[in-house]
Amino acid sequence: MPDCNNYEMLISAVLDGEATEAERDVLQRHMANCASCAALYRAYAAVNGELKNMEVTPPDTLAAGVMYKIKHTGKKRFAVGRFTALAAAAAVVILVGSYVLPGFGASKSTDKVEAPEMYLGAGAEADRVMNEPAAPAEPPPMPTLAPAPDQPAAEPEGDNSMTASMMSEGGAYGVSRGHAGIVMDGLEKTEDWLGVYIVIGQTPEALADLEPLAMEDGGARYEAEGSVIAAMEAEGLFSEVIYLNDSAEKGVVVVYPKEITEVEP
Amino acid sequence: MTRDKEAELIAAVLAGDPNAFEPLVTEHQTRIYNLALRMTGNPDDAFDLSQDAFIKAYESLKDFRGDCAFGSWLYRLASNMCIDFLRKAKKRRTVPLTQSDDGEGERELEIADTRFSPETELERSELRRAIEAGLEAMPPAARQMIVMRDVSGLSYAQIAEILNVELGTVKSRISRARTRLVKLLSGDGTFHGSDSSKERKEGAGHA
Numbered sequence: 001m002p003d004c005n006n007y008e009m010l011i012s013a014v015l016d017g018e019a020t021e022a023e024r025d026v027l028q029r030h031m032a033n034c035a036s037c038a039a040l041y042r043a044y045a046a047v048n049g050e051l052k053n054m055e056v057t058p059p060d061t062l063a064a065g066v067m068y069k070i071k072h073t074g075k076k077r078f079a080v081g082r083f084t085a086l087a088a089a090a091a092v093v094i095l096v097g098s099y100v101l102p103g104f105g106a107s108k109s110t111d112k113v114e115a116p117e118m119y120l121g122a123g124a125e126a127d128r129v130m131n132e133p134a135a136p137a138e139p140p141p142m143p144t145l146a147p148a149p150d151q152p153a154a155e156p157e158g159d160n161s162m163t164a165s166m167m168s169e170g171g172a173y174g175v176s177r178g179h180a181g182i183v184m185d186g187l188e189k190t191e192d193w194l195g196v197y198i199v200i201g202q203t204p205e206a207l208a209d210l211e212p213l214a215m216e217d218g219g220a221r222y223e224a225e226g227s228v229i230a231a232m233e234a235e236g237l238f239s240e241v242i243y244l245n246d247s248a249e250k251g252v253v254v255v256y257p258k259e260i261t262e263v264e265p
Numbered sequence: 266m267t268r269d270k271e272a273e274l275i276a277a278v279l280a281g282d283p284n285a286f287e288p289l290v291t292e293h294q295t296r297i298y299n300l301a302l303r304m305t306g307n308p309d310d311a312f313d314l315s316q317d318a319f320i321k322a323y324e325s326l327k328d329f330r331g332d333c334a335f336g337s338w339l340y341r342l343a344s345n346m347c348i349d350f351l352r353k354a355k356k357r358r359t360v361p362l363t364q365s366d367d368g369e370g371e372r373e374l375e376i377a378d379t380r381f382s383p384e385t386e387l388e389r390s391e392l393r394r395a396i397e398a399g400l401e402a403m404p405p406a407a408r409q410m411i412v413m414r415d416v417s418g419l420s421y422a423q424i425a426e427i428l429n430v431e432l433g434t435v436k437s438r439i440s441r442a443r444t445r446l447v448k449l450l451s452g453d454g455t456f457h458g459s460d461s462s463k464e465r466k467e468g469a470g471h472a
Contacts, residue, residue, distance in 0.1 A: 009437055016414065016421065018421050043447045043450075044447065047415075048415050050389070050392050051416055054393060058294050061312075062294055062312060062315055063287065063291050066320060067283070067284075067287055069320055070323045257312075
């Protein structure tokens with residue numbers, strides 16, 4: 001069929017509903033005598049039909065992430081390199097620590113501090129978690145919770161170890177602009193929250209029934225009970241934990257659908 | 266969403282209310298995401314690119330003159346970003362489209378076979394995988410035609426508007442892209458049946 005190439009466009013147009021009545025007739029008559037074109041028509045139809053069925057629903061975090069980013073354009077412009085971001089975040093963590101301290105020192109006894117299981121508010125589980133050798137996903141608690149006024153030396157050391165542990169995790173779990181941003185946002189509520197817990201990947205089962213508080217930086221933020229958090233910590237779900245207050249009942253869990261490893265320039 | 270509603274939301278954003286942008290995002294996110302997904306071939310890139318497109322739209326909203334639908338303007342923006350992304354990515358890997366490795370040479374997809382219609386789940390998912398692979402094997406400009414027409418469901422007129430080309434150009438580009446895709450799916454590149462076995466199958470009996 002020498003002029004079948006001319007019919008390709010016609011086939012497409014007819015399939016797309018962009019052909020005239022007359023054009024459809026021409027094609028019909030041609031296809032009655034040209035098996036090759038008839039086959040092409042069917043092939044186009046099969047492919048087109050399947051493509052229409054392949055539509056995917058985007059994840060919820062897409063819109064949420066967009067809204068967060070457009071409302072927080074200032075915050076996202078952190079420094080460029082990963083380590084600079086880590087240092088910035090470590091500075092924020094120290095800042096959070098000193099913010100918490102006065103309240104902490106005033107109302108908490110040293111006994112409580114020395115019983116780390118209180119952090120998680122769930123005895124046996126907490127013991128197990130706290131006594132486990134430091135797994136990569138669980139950095140040690142913030143040193144500022146082993147408080148301050150009479151142990152000034154401890155704080156800087158602690159800070160170094162915190163920074164060091166965050167840096168040694170390096171890789172995918174580096175604290176980036178997003179995480180620091182959340183800690184910054186959380187400052188107002190440090191007295192109410194046990195800590196900020198970061199999950200990267202799927203939303204954990206335990207949170208499935210909860211409504212996210214907010215979507216920030218592409219991450220969904222949930223308020224969760226201490227016991228729920230302890231269970232999740234025991235499963236090793238957290239890539240990062242920033243402890244703020246050992247006596248609170250609830251914590252904030254932030255779930256990022258994927259690793260945030262790069263800071264946008 | 267009506268053009269009036271659109272205009273209202275855009276005016277609100279420009280007047281300083283970022284939240285007014287959200288309904289515009291939710292309205293268009295499926296289309297933009299699927300555009301990005303079928304252009305980039307992977308969900309992570311599609312996710313990032315979609316977000317970036319919306320953010321760019323937000324940031325340049327004052328440049329939107331309202332002479333076309335917001336969706337068209339946004340789509341063009343996103344589509345250009347996809348093309349740029351692919352240019353930068355630069356790699357065009359050859360994707361195996363057939364199972365000819367296991368010696369099943371004949372059992373290529375046989376899209377051209379008149380008996381082929383994906384009725385079973387298995388056939389359908391084979392077809393989908395092949396289509397995905399076929400899309401990725403196409404050059405970005407051709408891929409874009411298939412995506413705009415068959416994934417995004419845009420009319421020829423809409424495509425012409427977005428690409429800023431003549432209607433006739435759209436028609437010919439689409440049919441060429443489709444032929445290319447079908448040839449890739451047929452595996453042997455000789456779709457029009459110069460392959461004698463296929464010609465015999467489709468031969469005399471069919472009318």
